Amino acid sequence: MTRLLAFILAGVATPALSATTERLSVVRNGETIGSVVAVSDGRRVSVDYRVDDNGRGPKHREDIVLGPDGIPVSWNIVGTSLMGGPVVERFAWANGTATWTSQADQGSLSAAKPPLYVVNDTSPWANGIYARAALAAGGRSLDVLPGGKLKLARIRSTTIAGVSVTVYRLDGVDLRPSYVMLDKTGRLFAAFGDASVTIRAGLETRAADLMKLAASLESDRVRAISAKVAHRYDGPIRIRNVHIFDPVTGRRGPLSTIVVMRDAISAVLPGDGGPVPDGETAIEGDGGTVYPGLHDMHSHTTIDSGLFYLAAGVTTTRDMGNNNAFLQALLPAVEDGAISSPRIVPTGFIEGRSPYSARNGFVVATLDEGLKAVRWYADRNYFQIKLYNSMNPDLVKPLAEEAKRLGMGVTGHVPAFDSPDRVIRDGYNTIAHINQLMLGWVLDESKEDTRTPLRLTAMTRTPALDLSSGPVRNTIALMKANTVSLDTTAVTLERLMLSRARQVETADIDNLDHLPIGYQRYRKRTFVPLRNAGDDQAYHAAFDKMLDVMRLLHRNGIQLLPGTDDTTGFTLQREVELYTMAGMTPAEALKAATLDCETYLGRADRGGTIARGKLADLVLVAGDPSSNINAIKRPKMVMRGGTVYLPSEIYESLGIRPFASPPTIVPARPDLTNGGVGGSTGALFGWPRDDHDD
The missing domain is CATH 2.30.40.10 (Urease, subunit C, domain 1)
Known part of the structure; x- marks a missing residue:
């Protein structure tokens, strides 16, 4: 360890003879979805970080100047966040004063030496900086800006593709820990979590091994917590x-x-x-x-999501798409009580092959591949299949027919160039996300591509929507005639459309100050591009229209399933609260989140x-x-x-x-x-x- 720290500090303090380029790939479900390219020249580092997954992902550039101890004295980030919202973040330390500005906040602090600043718009490269800073400080916890403590834990050493690496866990500044791998020289080898792996370019085939390692490490952590609680x-x-x-x-x-x-x-x-x-x-x-117990009918289970859910009063979740191997390994651990979790009802994710494909479950290009995926899920007792954005509309009906023949239901997004009315006729039992329903009334499905962020940004067209119009009435009539429900995820739409930089969104008022500083800052951001005040007003009006649609559907006897597309538990509480804002009484909203969900799942005799x-x-x-x-x-x-x-x-x-x-x-x-x-x-x-x- 002493030699490692000496190497790290020497490498930081001595200008390089020439620039060094390090390349890493972001891999999810076996496919490369992004990259990290870092060019180091002495103490200066330029990082290009790009992710394109399911038509979205952060894309920004970081320009960093490191101090003699490896802690940045300057850190500028410019680009776009998950859904295309602007990112402009700056940190600097000079003459005994640290200053910062981000989407979430701005501030200054007197500091005799550079403090470690935790960026709001983060990247895998940033996690490597944090780990090296904590190592240089003797491996102990560090006070960080703008608040909180970063804790570093050495987990284990191993060898990957002939490279000796050490795995570290970073805790303290966000809802969940982060894991990084450093090689003997202190350089970033990999960073990973529950959904993706960032690994040195050329070693992408080893990402699956790291996913297994991540699952094992998080399983150990969650099992230990579960045993206590x-x-x-x-x-x-x-x-x-x-x-x-x-x-x-x-x-x-x-x-x-x-x-x-x-x-x-x-x-x-x-x-x-x-x-x-x-x-x-x-x-x-x-x-x-x-x-x-409450139900989250649109979840994507993680190894620790059960702890968050149980603390929020959620005792059943419907998993709406996951890494199949991960979920199959997790379910037995949940049932035997080793992992604390709600009951999990699995839904099998099937996506079509396209440049915009989401990397969950199965990604298929042909009907035969799709039918094999349906049968795989049926053999493993999945409750439903879920079809996604890039699915060929002509495959929906035969896949739905096969799923129903095998005793499963059908849910999903409205695929690109398809329509809500058609997927209902083709066999959907439930439509996922209220925006997927509403956009069918404002988009030209033959021309406009919802595999892109358009499936969110086009909500600005909905304020002018006439809910008594023929298209709306026709869709509702089809839903009633075919007993089709809507998995609303209204809280996710609220967050994406109404979150604003440096503001605590209404949905977060009751809980945000209880949460780690990193998550607090993440929630104070603008997710959508706002060109002018008109865009801001349009998103607020679209939120009001969304509640109007929920009210209309409820009046027409359409079952609304409370879901979040999130795993914190807090969002499910807000989702149920939104049901009351859409016209339900509190008792009706509670029924929708409890007995009605059990009825939908065919378990009302048990719960x-x-x-x-x-x-x-x-x-x-x-x-x-x-x-x-x-x-x-x-x-x-x-x-x-x-x-x-x-x-x-x-x-x-x-x-x-x-x-x-x-x-x-x-x-x-x-x-x-x-x-x-x-x-x-x-x-x-x-x-x-x-x-x-x-």
């Missing part, structure tokens, strides 16, 4: 003094007691249920409300209500969400199949300031009538964990 009990659990929300009646009942044994509800009793019998663990509800024999998937909050939907944003306790989770514990383990205190939990007394059986095999909040069942 999942509380399991041998005997019955009594949840006392709670009001139960019933989605069927839409009412919050009188004080009751819920008894849970293993994974199911064994009794619902009036009042406090009387004295707690020996051998039973008691959870004091203090007059709060218990409702069935969706609090009743004897139903699965113990439920949430405890202090307030009354049937009158104030905002109450769902502060869960005190979440139960998934009888396993108790305390959101405060989960959030603390993830570096998030908790939103609510946990309920009082009284351990079971030995049940002397049953030979002393009773008590907990899991840790209790505030009690020693040395009896935990790992």
Whole structure:
């Protein structure tokens, strides 16, 4: 390590005899989707970072000047972000003062030496800089600008393609950690996470190995957290003094007691249920409300997304497309409890082959390839298939027919050059994303290409849309006649259209200041290109029109499925809140996110209500969400199949300031009538964990 640090510092301090170029490729699902090209000349580094995945991706240039200790004294970034929004970010340290400006913020700070600045519009190359800076500081945590601490952990050393590398994990500034690989000279070899790998050019075929390594490392981390936060009990659990929300009646009942044994509800009793019998663990509800677990019907599962979801009261997700090998490996770990997660309902992703293809699931060019993909998913008991942007419209019908023949449903985007009406006739059960539906009324599907960011930017045409027009009425009639639902993801549209630089968007007001500084800054940005004030007004008007469409669909009996296209849990809470802004009562919105989802999934006999024999998937909050939907944003306790989770514990383990205190939990007394059986095999909040069942 001493030799490595000496090499790093010497390399930074001594001007190079000539410029050095380093090239890396960004690989996702086996295909190259971007690049990093860094040219170093002494202390100056120019980085070109480009990603083109599914018609979108960041594209920017970084110009960096490194100080003698490897920490940048100047860092300028110019380009565009994920959906084409402008990026102009600058940091500089000179004469004892650090200054910065970004989409999210601006500021200055007196500093005797250059502090480590964490960029808002980041890149894999930036992660390499952070790792080297932390190593130069002795491998300890570093205070960083504009706030927070960066923590470096050495994970392991290995050899990839004959190169000796060391893997490091970076924690502390974002919702999730980052991983980097440095070679013996301290140069960046790879950076990776759950979806893609950035690796030295020429070694792209090794990206799959790094994906497996990333999955293993994150699995180890998440398994360790899961072991601490999942509380399991041998005997019955009594949840006392709670009001139960019933989605069927839409009412919050009188004080009751819920008894849970293993994974199911064994009794619902009036009042406090009387004295707690020996051998039973008691959870004091203090007059709060218990409702069935929430559903995110448009998720893309990651190894740690389950922790975020459970902390937010989400006990079921519908995975709408993933790396197939990853998901197949994850599902057994979720079912045996090693990975804390909601129940996952898998949907099989099938994309058409084009320059704009998304790199998930299967990417197919022919009908035969598509049919093989459908059968692969059917053999593995997937709930549905999902068709995507680049799918040939002529293949939709035969693929849908095959899926239904094999017992699966069909959902997806409206493919480019197709229309909502046609995909409904061709066999869709559900359309994914409200913009995919609305754009069918404002685009010329024969000419305009929705494989590009047009599928978002064209929403500016919707404010003038007449919802009583023939095209709108025809589509709604088709949806009703074919019992077609809409997976709304309204919160994602809200974020993309209304997020603005240096502003806290309305959707984030209730939670953003609890989250790590890196995520806070990420949320304070403009995602869409804004040429003038008219564009800004058009996006706000489009958001209002989106709510009008949701209101119209609900009035016409079209099922709306709450989904997010996100994995933080907070966004699902906001999605349900948006349902109330679109005209539903809080009780109706709760029903849409609980019982209605279970009905859609064909599981209403097992879940969706609090009743004897139903699965113990439920949430405890202090307030009354049937009158104030905002109450769902502060869960005190979440139960998934009888396993108790305390959101405060989960959030603390993830570096998030908790939103609510946990309920009082009284351990079971030995049940002397049953030979002393009773008590907990899991840790209790505030009690020693040395009896935990790992």
